[in-house]
Amino acid sequence: MADRVPLVDYLVLSDDPHLVAHECERCGARFFDRRNACASCGATNFHQVDIPRKGTLLTYTIVSTAGPGIQVPFVAAVVDCGGTTVRGNLVNVQPDPGQVRTGMEVRLTTVSVGTDGAGVEAVGYGFEPA
Amino acid sequence: MTQDVWILGISMTKFGKHRDKDSVDLASEAALAAFGDAGVGINDIDVLAAGSLMAGTSAFGQQLQKQIGQTGIPVYNVANACATGATALRTVIMAIKAGEADLGLAVGVEKLSGAGLLGPVNRRKESDTWAPDGRFGALATLDGRVGTDSMPGVFAQIGLEYGHRYGGADFELFARISEKNHAHSTLNPLAAYSKRFTLEEIMNDVMIAYPNTRPMCSANCDGAAAAVVVSDSKLRTLSLEQRRRAVKISASVLTSDPWREGCQVLPDVNTLTRQAATRAYEQAGIGPEDLDLVELHDCFATAELVHYDNLMLCPEGGAVDFFNSGATWRDGKTPVNVSGGLESKGHPIAATGIANVWEICHHLRGEAGDRQIEGARVGLAHVIGLGSACGVHVLEKAAA
Numbered sequence: 001m002a003d004r005v006p007l008v009d010y011l012v013l014s015d016d017p018h019l020v021a022h023e024c025e026r027c028g029a030r031f032f033d034r035r036n037a038c039a040s041c042g043a044t045n046f047h048q049v050d051i052p053r054k055g056t057l058l059t060y061t062i063v064s065t066a067g068p069g070i071q072v073p074f075v076a077a078v079v080d081c082g083g084t085t086v087r088g089n090l091v092n093v094q095p096d097p098g099q100v101r102t103g104m105e106v107r108l109t110t111v112s113v114g115t116d117g118a119g120v121e122a123v124g125y126g127f128e129p130a
Numbered sequence: 131m132t133q134d135v136w137i138l139g140i141s142m143t144k145f146g147k148h149r150d151k152d153s154v155d156l157a158s159e160a161a162l163a164a165f166g167d168a169g170v171g172i173n174d175i176d177v178l179a180a181g182s183l184m185a186g187t188s189a190f191g192q193q194l195q196k197q198i199g200q201t202g203i204p205v206y207n208v209a210n211a212c213a214t215g216a217t218a219l220r221t222v223i224m225a226i227k228a229g230e231a232d233l234g235l236a237v238g239v240e241k242l243s244g245a246g247l248l249g250p251v252n253r254r255k256e257s258d259t260w261a262p263d264g265r266f267g268a269l270a271t272l273d274g275r276v277g278t279d280s281m282p283g284v285f286a287q288i289g290l291e292y293g294h295r296y297g298g299a300d301f302e303l304f305a306r307i308s309e310k311n312h313a314h315s316t317l318n319p320l321a322a323y324s325k326r327f328t329l330e331e332i333m334n335d336v337m338i339a340y341p342n343t344r345p346m347c348s349a350n351c352d353g354a355a356a357a358v359v360v361s362d363s364k365l366r367t368l369s370l371e372q373r374r375r376a377v378k379i380s381a382s383v384l385t386s387d388p389w390r391e392g393c394q395v396l397p398d399v400n401t402l403t404r405q406a407a408t409r410a411y412e413q414a415g416i417g418p419e420d421l422d423l424v425e426l427h428d429c430f431a432t433a434e435l436v437h438y439d440n441l442m443l444c445p446e447g448g449a450v451d452f453f454n455s456g457a458t459w460r461d462g463k464t465p466v467n468v469s470g471g472l473e474s475k476g477h478p479i480a481a482t483g484i485a486n487v488w489e490i491c492h493h494l495r496g497e498a499g500d501r502q503i504e505g506a507r508v509g510l511a512h513v514i515g516l517g518s519a520c521g522v523h524v525l526e527k528a529a530a
Contacts, residue, residue, distance in 0.1 A: 005260055007275065009267030031394065033265035040389040059294055059396070061286035062340035063278050070274035076283055076339075078291070078396045085392030087277040097301065097340055102294035113270055117258035122269045124276065 007113050007124035008032075017110050017125070018053055021084060022046040030084050053108040054130060055081035060102065062095045079106055079127050091126035105130040132227045134362040137377040137525070139168020142485040145322040145353035145476035147243045153185040153354075157239040158197045160356035160481075164235065168358035169372050172199030175358070176231035179206040179221035181214035181238045181480040184245075194237060212429065213513045214238055215355060215483025216384065216521025222359045223382045232364040238485075239354035240478035246350070282347050282430055283339035284516065287396055289432025290341070292439070298450035299435060301341040305332045308346040308431040308473055310459055315470025317460075317501035322351040322476030346431035348472035355484035374528055377491045380414035380508075381524035387517075399433070399514050403440035406522040410510070411442075414524040418442045421464055422506040423493055425486035427514045428471040438466070441512060441522075460503065468493075468501055483521050486511040494527040 006013050010020050010032045021030040025047060029040035037044045060077040063070075075090035091111060093099050106127040113122040141163035143156055151159070157180070165171055180191030187193060191205035204225075210217040215238030222234030260269040273279040278287075293299030309329050315321040327335075327345055335343040360368075365376055385406040390398050411417055418441060426441060428434035435449050443464050444452035452458070458466035469475045469489040472482065490509035492498040507527045514520045 005269065007269050008272070009262060029389065029391070033394070034267070039394070059287040059291035061278065061283045061290065061342075062337075063274070063280060063283045064337040064339065065282075066274060066278070066280055069271070072274075074274060074278075076278035076287065078277070078287060078392070083391070085395045087395045089275065089277060102290060111275075113275065116260045120260055122260050 003119065004121045004123050007122050011123070011125050013110070013123055018108065019051040019086060019125070020048050021051055023049045051084050051086065052082035055079040055086065055106055055127065057090070057100070057102050057104045057106055058085070060090060060100055062097065062100070075100055077127060089126040090128070092128040135223050135226050135379045136360050136362065136365050137357055137379060137487065137491055138170065138233070138360040138365065138372060139164045139166070139358040140356070140484070140488045140491050141167055142320060142355040142481065142488045143353050144320050145351045145478060145485070148241070148352040151352070153182050153190070153239050153241050154193050154197055156241070156352060156354035157182070157194045157237050157356070160239065160354035161194065161198055161235060161237050164356040164358050169369070170233060170358060172201055174233050175201070175203060175235045177204055177206070177222055177225045177234040179208055179218040179234070179236045181208045181218045182240060183209060183214060183479050184240050184242060191237070210519040211515025211517050212427065212477070212479050213384070213483055213515035213519035213521045214480035215485070216513045216523065217483065217519065219357055219359070219484055219487065219523065220382050220384050220521060223379060226359060226361045232361045234359045235356060236359065236484060237354065237356040238480035238483060240480050241352045242350040242478050243352050244350070278339065280339060281516070282342045284397060285430040285433045286339040286342050288399055289430070289435055291396070292436045292449065296447040296450065301333065302329070303450060303453065304341050304346060304431040304435065305329055305343070307428070307434050307453060308332050311428060311467050311471040311473045312345060314460055314468050314501070315474035318470050318475060321470040321474055322349050322353070323474050324470065342430050342432055346473060348429045348477035349474065351476035351478055353476060353478035353481045353485065355481040355488055357484050357487060375495055376528050377494050378526040378528060379523060380416070380526045381410035381522065383409045383413065383522045385409070385520045397516055397518055399516070399518060400436060400440050402518055402520045403437060403512065403514060404442070406520045407441045410522040410524050414526070416508060416524065420508050421510050423465045423468060423490065423503045423509045424512070425467055425469060425471070425489050425509070426512040428467055428473055429477060431473065434466070434471070437512065441510065460501070465503055468503060483513040486513065487523055487525065490525045494525060
């Protein structure tokens with residue numbers, strides 16, 4: 001059993017942590033979830049592609065009020081990574097509208113989610129100012 | 131060529147807290163008032179479509195029938211997120227256009243007072259051992275760890291994305307949109323809230339998801355709305371008074387979101403709204419410049435801005451300038467949400483897509499009292515349910 005596991009199955013924890021997507025072999029549409037078929041063209045064949053670690057902040061919000069168990073405030077963001085849209089929190093930045101601006105350059109980083117009863121650490125990802 | 135379809139009668143309950151009434155009571159109140167407005171009864175109705183996301187039954191329409199009349203007609207129980215009411219209305223319209231019914235009833239109701247923050251319900255239990263779950267193989271809840279699922283947060287991002295693309299959309303601009311809708315609501319006796327707020331009060335209120343503060347979010351409340359829809363051929367057999375007050379449904383459109391890069395990451399509420407509006411203007415044979423008033427889905431102040439553009443009320447990219455021109459205030463060129471909108475009138479989800487049609491009809495009939503838009507002849511009602519579904523109805527005053 002690995003001592004570190006990714007929070008989501010599209011995060012690859014290597015020496016160079018990065019995200020991967022399923023790319024439709026017919027139309028090139030990219031998806032992060034388990035697929036049945038392509039939502040863009042209906043084809044059923046996909047291959048895995050690496051997503052660039054660097055990107056541009058397309059939009060964000062600073063969530064100050066959330067459901068139970070969700071720590072606030074946090075910066076929720078949408079990032080354009082070389083033409084692929086990615087969702088993630090903006091980390092290593094103050095959750096303050098003066099510190100965050102759309103269009104800023106960001107890069108992928110990993111974030112510890114916690115350790116389970118067997119001592120296995122779950123590792124998630126976020127984006128930080130580049 | 132299918133025949134025209136008309137609103138014969140329509141009503142909404144007061145939106146707000148109805149502690150002593152359940153969903154069936156509210157839906158019955160709206161339906162019976164719509165019958166009264168239409169001058170017909172349950173025995174005249176050929177088809178019923180009903181929606182309620184929170185009523186906790188898949189046969190809500192039949193529960194309603196058990197109070198207002200079990201006549202054996204077909205019932206369609208519909209659900210389409212915040213577009214549920216528009217979907218119920220459209221279902222009845224389709225049945226009439228198909229020639230299967232002459233008169234139909236559409237009802238939407240919600241009991242939502244005190245529901246708090248709406249978003250996906252987190253049913254996941256955090257276990258002692260990491261185990262992948264769901265379509266992302268997630269080890270834990272992703273909301274808050276990988277972006278946000280909360281509605282105020284999602285729509286905040288949608289508004290700021292528009293600002294990123296075109297510029298000029300800052301916190302104060304969004305707050306001023308909310309200021310307008312709260313000001314409009316002071317003339318609406320059926321609104322859940324009818325208090326005017328200053329810009330400072332709006333900006334200094336509790337922050338939910340930047341830039342949306344609490345008064346910039348739709349108000350959870352109880353309420354119902356109902357519409358009686360009639361075929362053109364049936365309407366011709368009714369009284370002069372019924373024909374005079376009937377409102378023509380010049381367009382009825384429902385769309386879902388076509389795939390675009392990123393639409394499964396941040397919902398794209400723009401493309402399906404633009405497509406629905408385009409089809410609606412084609413069907414009605416009018417353009418956005420012909421609209422005397424618009425009720426659009428301001429579930430958050432950040433949403434109202436993007437829909438100015440999506441409904442083509444302004445040139446592409448021009449929503450900020452359009453708002454700044456004063457066009458969308460009730461004395462402007464294209465009054466938007468003179469009811470107070472979802473932020474102030476309230477948003478009992480499944481009722482909303484019929485209540486906004488009621489608001490338009492009220493003005494087209496010249497019955498809107500203090501908040502009447504003088505001489506209104508054409509209006510548009512828009513809703514969007516995240517997921518997504520978009521309903522657009524264009525309504526016109528009777529020629530008679």
